[in-house]
Amino acid sequence: MTTTTPNISKELFVEILQDKDLVQPDDLLIFQTLYSLDKQEASATDLARIIGWSDKNGVVGKIVGLGKRILKKHDIKQTEREDGTRKLWDFFFTGYYKGTFFIYQLKPELKEALEECGLTENIKPISIQNSYLFVWNPNKWSQWTDPNNEPYIEKNIEELKNTGKVTLMWSCRSHKSIRPGDRAFLARVGSTPRGIFASGKVVSEPFLSQHWSGEDKDVPRVLIEFDTLLNPEKEPILTVDNLDKGNLSKQTWTPQSSGISIRPEVADELEEEWFEFLRTQNIRYSPFSETTDTTITYIEGSATQVTQTRYERNIYARRECLKHYGYSCSVCDFSFEKFYGSLGYKFINVHHLTQVATIKQEYKVNPIQDLRPVCPNCHSMLHKQNPPLTIDELKDIIKNG
Structure with a gap:
């Protein structure tokens, strides 16, 4: 027989949070x-990865330990399972399963108590993004490059070149844990050259679709929006030989299944290696050309069309630029975080110093030399004329305006 879920008030949570004999620094770190x-x-696995602990057991152990200490001091009813064991995590969280992962969700009363105790003032928002490795075996699915059929990969590359993205459906073994927004890499396996030849992001929840062979069975898939796609038959790819070093050697790059998780300690090194590979290759489609997502709006009371273009760049290039220059505007020095608090944390545009239309196929981006952080207003003003203003020219306009 089970009891009802413990209902702890915000006031009691405030008392608990202020009791240093009960709540230890690591407990607060989990809540924060x-x-x-x-x-x-988040799952305990994600929490451990973000905090920097070795595995989820540290998170679970801290939660259970705090629950036991609270029970010794406060008379709070617990949830008991059918086998008589007690749930201690639901003092603090609601929870549910997402695939094989159990997700902890902070109770509203605890959230309010953390705020009232001043324990959230300097907290910056964090986005969880995992990376996954998908595979293509031309020995099993040759239609993508078979010269006797329509060369679909070339059509996909052409679409990417013209529109800045191409969305494809791919089977995914990790369908129980993958999320929209997660990073995706695509590797060729089965025949040489073997290695990574595409990257992008997951843009759908997993769904069931018919097996590629036409067999009467469904397999889990996701939609991937690719930002880079190379033809392994015509262009160099990042081969497995280049991935056999450092933390990269800890990952299997030619797995039997598609859509497997890339180890967190490997993901950052992979981004860097992929960036450096693309940067040094004279490939016919530059993944560093700005891809456009154009939104058309109308000014009230006028039929004038206003086109706003949003530019997205290589993840690694953007990250390296911002690591070097920070998140204040290079023109007006505006900081979204200083003005808006945590809402503006790490919000900024990245401006390319070289006009996109002049970039040739062999152009190679250097994140420090070629990119600068700018606020959206200054970014728009830089591109108000053609060719765009330089950052110094716009600074002079502001100074003398």
Whole structure:
């Protein structure tokens, strides 16, 4: 027989949080980390990875330990399972399963108590993004490059070149844990050259679709929006030989299944290696050309069309630029975080110093020399004329305006 879920008031949570004999620094770190995340929820595995602990057992152990200490001091009813064991995590969280992962979600009363105790003032929002490795075996699915059929990969590359993105459906073994927004890499396996030849992001929840062979069975898939796609038959790719070093050697790059998780300690090194590979290759489609997502709006009371273009760049290039220059505007020095608090944390545009139309196919981006952080207003003003203003020219306009 089970009891009802413990209902702890905000006032009692405030008392508990202020009791240093009960709540230890690591306990607060778990709560504050959850507070910083979208929807204030995460699995114990994700929490451990963000905090920097070796595995989820540290998170689970801290939660259970705190629950036991609270029970010794406060008379709070617990939830008991059918086998008589007690749930201690639901003092603090609601929870649900997402695939094989159990997700902790911060209770509203605890969230309010953290805020009232001043424990959230300097917390910056964090976005969880995992990376996954998908595979293509031309020995099993040759239609993509078979010269006797329509060369679909070339059509996909052409679409990417013309529109800045191409969205494809791919089977995914990790369908129980993958999320929209996760990073995706695509590797060729089965025949040489073997290695990574595409990258992008997951843009759908997993769904069931018919097996590629036409067999009467469904397999889990996701939609991937690719930002880079090379033809392994015509262009160099990042081969497995280049991935056999450092942390990269800890990952299997030619797995039997598609859509497997890339180890967190490997993902950053992979981004860097992929960036450096693309940067040094004279490929016919430059993944560093700005891809456009154009939104058309109308000014009230006028039929004038206003086109706003949003530019997205290589993840590694953007990150390296911002690591070097920070998140204040290079023109007006505006900081979204200083003005808006945590809402503006790490919000900024990245401006390319060289006009996109003049970039040739062999152009190679250097994140420090070629990119600068700018606020959206200054970014728009830089591109108000053709060719764009330089950053110094816009600074002079502001100074003399």
